[in-house]
Amino acid sequence: MRSEVSTASRSGYPLAVNGVPLMPLPSGALWWAEERTLLVADLHLEKGSSHARRGAxxxxxxxxxTLAVLARVIARLNPRCVVALGDSFHDRYAGERLHGADVETIGALQAGREWIWISGNHDPEIPGSVGGTRVSEIVMGPLVLRHEPRLGAPAGEIAGHLHPCARIVSAGRMFRRRCFAGDGSRLVMPAFGxxxxxxxxxxEAFAGLxxxxxxxxxxxxxxxxxFSRRNLRPD
Amino acid sequence: MIERAGASRSVLLIAPTGAGKTLAGFLPSLIALSQKKSRGLHTLYVSPLKALAVDIARNLEAPIAEMGLDIKVETRTGDTPASRRQRQKRTPPDILVTTPEQIALLIASREAETLFGNLQTVIFDELHALVTSKRGDLLALGLARLRQFSPGLRTVGLSATVADPPALAGWLVPQTGRGTAVADIVMAPEGAAPNVEIMKASGRIPWAGHMAAHALEDIYRLVAGAGLALIFVNTRAQAEKLFQDLWRINDDGLAIALHHGSLDVGQRRKVEAAMAAGTLRAVVATATLDLGIDWGDVDLVINVGAPKGASRLAQRIGRANHRLDEPSRAVLVPANRFEVMECEAAVEALAEGAQDSPPPRTGGLDVLAQHLLGLACGSPFSADDVYGEITGSWPYRDLDRPRFDRVLDFVATGGYALRTYDRYARIRQTPEGLWRVANPRVAQQYRLNVGTIVEAPMLKVRLVRTGRRARVGGRVLGEIEEWFIEQLGPSDTFMFAGEVLRFEGLAENSALVSRAVGEDPRIPSYQGGKFPLSTYLADRVRAMLADPANWAPLPGQVREWLEIQQFRSRLPGRDDLLVETFPRGNRFYLVCYPFEGRLCHQSLGMLLTRRLERAGARPLGFVASEYALAIWGIGDYGGLIGSGRLSLPDLFDEDMLGDDLDAWLAESNLMKRTFRNVATIAGLIERRYPGQEKTGRQMTVSSDLIYDVLRSHEPDHILLEATYADAASGLLDIARLGQMLKRISGHIIHQPLSRVSPLAVPVMLEIGREPVYGEANEALLALGADELIEEAIGEV
Structure with missing residues (x-):
């Protein structure tokens, strides 16, 4: 076996949606610096305990x-506003299973900033034990934030739901990575959980988007x- | 044998292949059954292979019919129809020939107690192979339970010659904690000593490589001169290459076949049938033919490449001439200069009758978890009783009670410090304190997940026409590991099923390939280090290297090579570690020679490069072979060591197995692969079945993610402990690395050189030849993205 020891590091490359410059982060979050707003999608909190209910x-x-990673990003950027793009909780009983310490962590993260929960198919209702504003979707300037991307939506939509990842050919090898997928007018964010x-x-779930x-x-x-399309491969 | 059976004593029968072990094992049962009064399951026969079970039952029916006995023999494997399995539970045969997994399933059924109540004998075939695997752990636990059902149970172990017979004999009988109980040992007389020679190839012996292309003509001549030759190689890639090369020069059109574990089952059965029918002249095979019964009159065994171990080689040679009175004939074909020494050491060991087979394993905690769930599916149990029961089995005889309780806790509620799953428990205690399965769904999940063989996810390889868009159908050539295919780029070529194939793409559960005629395969499917060089042979090779007086039997080319090494650099003493440093091109190299096998060297390379990085010595990469490790970089290692800024004793200090190991394990793919197996066996995650993957992918949580979360939040969890124990002896070979570091402490010799030494050439030739496998490589991901970022820079 041969292995190159490398520590190549650089900051991510910015992207734009409907003319708004945004910075994708290695954590899977998206930073809108102009508005000091942090976007995250598909946290799926309490997914582990949801499986436990069924015997795994x-x-x-x-x-x-998940909250620890989110806390690190928030500590570094100190956003004015955090928007969670739906499926923040894995099922509608997640609130009952949510650990007290985790409720406190969410409270601490929310302190001193605006916090918006967009509801998704997994979490039509956000647990009552946590704070924050509940909405089904929200318009922020030239952007529309919602959970599920809509076919033919006008420019400016940022959504989650699909958990995009990519099989990439790079330097002759294949990689499978979570990814942000967009075309300049709309964007689907990776799952954060x-x-x-x-x-x-x-x-085909992405077809026509x-x-x-x-x-x-x-x-x-x-x-x-x-990466562009030519580096991508289907599963 | 019969005497001891009469006295109801358990016995280990050690005999070389071909001594009629199988029938000897059955004979006491046949005698007892011919005088029997009542029906019911009398004898269990456990075979490691499904195919073997069927053959054995068939071979047994003939003598029973000839003797006119009223004895019913049946098989029970994963292929047995459900209706017959049900019937077997109600009206069992006298003798049941089965596999370890089926025994686990039977024990987990409600009928177990009545089914096994009158069991008299359990016979374990190929015991030496079983006891070194997790299947052996599961079987030992099953045996402990069978003894509860039928306390007078007698066991019979059938084994090839091994290094430590008492350990195997101990495996067969209950352990009480005071001293070691062992079964009687019966040694069959050794047959005629094998006639083994090392091929003196006419061509030049290569410095590196494992393919033995230089000896191709000689191998072909041997095949032409033999009736049926078995050609053993160590890896699938070697088998593929050698098979192709032989056919290229096969002017006489000799019937030469190929046999390895990834080929389509139908294809393999055809080869086996042709062998038995005597229509073949040679079979190129990997370890898949190591085990097993007679498939024909093999009169010559050719072992191409490194023998790896003395016992292993003896068993392979035993495949020739299954008659005790005639010597087996074997020829060893070393593929490179180091292998010449290894072959020589192995032949000496054979002559002395030395054995280096691995000892029985210490039982895995994941297997225990599976077994405990199975017990709870059968009938409610008391933890105290079961602890006593399982510590009577050899692999778990030293298991302490706290660990047992943690495994039980894991089975019940996951065993997490954060106790949130009590309401989802899989097993619960009755008011009397007995553990029982919580609901029928859990028992059903258990039955789907039983067994310890976790196959790497496989893809079917389908042959399609090149460049066609509509790619449907296509002949299935066999199966190949998903991880291998995942790393292929489009139109990469590789060797499989005796052909060079071009990767066309993926469709459902298939890898689509086309024939790539007249091309060199770009990616070899090399599975290195499946069987590392045994410590015993390694020691003998080091001893041979250390003293020129031992070089007499070596070919002139090899002697000359060592003499130049002695002149240009030096020869390490038997217990020394030689470290050479030299510049080459615009790089500096550090090469050391531990002789501990590729897996161990790979782990050493990972850890040393971390330490060199920290010491500011700027390593760039490394390559590991069975014998040596080479690290290269920008720092002048020789200068750094000479001036005292880099200390070799510090660099090779045993403390690398502390924090450095820990940090590496956190991100190691090998560790994640090990965890996946442990988590599957323990029942934390469910097995993947073909066809299920596509729909399941988004719903299931990948074991890698579970590993990351568990490691950061509960690093002391019992499954991580089990994973570490596996990795230490398995893919990472940490146990051996630890022994090696201890051995060389105070014995490191630094030799600064102005250029590469003769001994270093073989490992240097591996650079660029060995593909990069496994570890995530951020730099390569960045590399492909660079161009595009430059292109795209004006656009955003």
């Missing part, structure tokens, strides 16, 4: 793990990397 006793730490899987951006050529920002260990 997965570690009950996914909520804490610790236990969330991914769906290939070339899957993008009018202009697809660009994906793939999440690496240390940065986010831009």
């Amino acid at each position: 006793l997965l570690p009950p730490y996914d909520t804490a793990a 610790a236990f969330t899987g991914g769906l290939n951006v070339l899957d 993008f009018a202009a050529p697809l660009r994906i920002h793939a999440i690496g260990e240390k940065s986010v990397y831009l």
Whole structure:
């Protein structure tokens, strides 16, 4: 076995949606610097305990793990506003299973800033134990934020729901990575949650979403990397 | 044998292949059954292979019919129809030939107690192979339970010659904690000593590589001169290459076939049938033919490449001439210069009858978890009783009670410090304190997940026409690991099923390929290090290297090579670690020679590069072979060591197995792969079945994600402990690395050189030849993205 020891590191490459410059982060979050607003999609809190209900006793730490990553991003950027783009909770009983310590963590993250929960198919109702504004979708300047992307939506839509990931050919090798998928006028964000899987951006679920050529920002260990369609492969 | 059976004593029968072990194992049962009064299951026969079970039952029916006995023999494997399995539970045969997994399933059924109540004998075939695997753990636990049902149970172990017979004999009988109980050992007389020679190839012996292309003509001549030759190689890639090369020069049109575990089952059965029918002249095979019964009159075994271990080689050679009175004939074909020494050491070991087979395993905690759930599916149990029961089995005889309780806790509620799953428990205690399964769904899940063989996810390889858009159908050539296919780029070529194939793409559960005629395969499907060089042979090779007086049997080319090494650099003593440093091109190299096998060297390379990085020595990469490790970089290692800024004793200090190991394990793909197996066996995640993947992918949580979360939030969890124990002896070989670091402490010799030494050439030739596998490589991801970012810079 041969292995190159490398520490290549750089900041991610910015993207734009409907003319708004945004920075995709290796955590899977999206930073709108102008508005000091942080976007995250598909946290799927309490997914572990949801599986436990059906007999697969997965570690009950996914909520804490997801919140810990989110806390690091928030501590670094100190956003004025955080928007969660739906499926923040894995099912409608997640609130009952949510650990007291995790409720406190969410409270601490929300302190001193605006917090918006957009509802998704997994969480039509956000648990009452947590604070924040509940909406079904929201318009912010030239952007529309919602959970599920809509076919033929006007420019400016940012959504989640699909958990995009990409199979990428790079330097002769194949990689599978979570990614941001967009065409300049709209964007689908990767799932942020610790236990969330991914769906290939070339899957038919994405068909018809993008009018202009697809660009994906793939999440690496240390940065986010831009690729075009020709580097992508189906599953 | 019969005497001891009469006295109801358990016995281990050690005999070389071909001594009639199988019938000897059955004979006491046949005698007892011919005088029997009552019906019911009398004898269980456990075979490691499904195909073997069917053959054995068939071979047994003939003598029973000839003797006119009223004895019913049946098989029970994963292929047995459900209706017959049900019937077997109600009206069992006298003798049941089955596999370890089926025993686990039977134990987990309500009928277990009545079914096994009158069981007299359990026979374990190929015991030496079983006891080194997790299947052996599961079987040992099953045996402990069978003894509860039928306390007078007698066991019979059938084994090839092994290094430590008492350990195997101990495996067969209950352990009480005071001293070691063992079964009687019966050693069959050794047959005639095998006639083994090392091929003196006419061509030049290569410095590196494993393909033995230089000896191709000689191998072909051997095949032409033999009746039926078995040609053993170590990896699938070697088998593929050698098979193709032989056919290229096969002017006489000899019937030469190929046999390895990834080929389509139908294809393999055809080859086996042709062998038995005597229509073949040679079979190129991997370890898949190591085990097993007679498939024909093999009169010559050719072992191409490294023998890896003395016992292993002895068993392979035993495949020739299944008659005790005639010597087996074997020829060893070393593929490179180091392998010449290894072959020589192996032949000496054979002559002395030395054995280096691995000892029985310490039982895996994941297997125990599976077994406990199975017990709870059968009938309610008391934790105290079961702890006593399982510590009577050899692999778990030293298991302490706290660990047992943690495994039980894991089975019940996941065993997490954050106790949130009590309401979702899989097993619960009755008011009397007995553990029982919480609901029928859990028992059903157990039955779907039983067993310890976790296959790497496989893809079917389908042959399609090149460049066609509509790619449907296509002949299935076999199956290949998903992780291998995942790393192929479009139109990469590789060797499989005796052909060079071009990767066309994926469709459902298939990898689509086309024939790539006249091309060199770009990616070899090399599965290195499946069987590492045994410590015993490694020691012998080091001893041979250390003293020129031992070089007499070596070919002139190899002797010359070592003499130049002695002159240009130096020869390490038997217990020394030689470290050479030299510049080459615009890089500096550090090469060391531990002789501990590729897996161990790979782990050493990972850890050393981390330490060199920290010491400011700027390493760039490394390559590991069975014998040596080479690290290269920008720092002048020789200068740094010479001036005292880099200390070799510090660099190779045992403390690398502390924090550095920990940090590496956090991100190691090998560790994640190990965890996936452990989590599957323990029942934390469910098995993937073909066809289920596509729909399941988004719903299931990948084991990698679980590993990351568990590791950061509960690093002491029992499954991580089990994973670490596996990795230490498996893919990472940490246990051996630890022994090696201890051995060389105070024995490191630094030799600064102005250029590459003769001994270093083989490992240097591996650079660029060995593909980069496994570890996430951020730099490569960035590399592909660079161009595009430059292109795109004006657009955003």
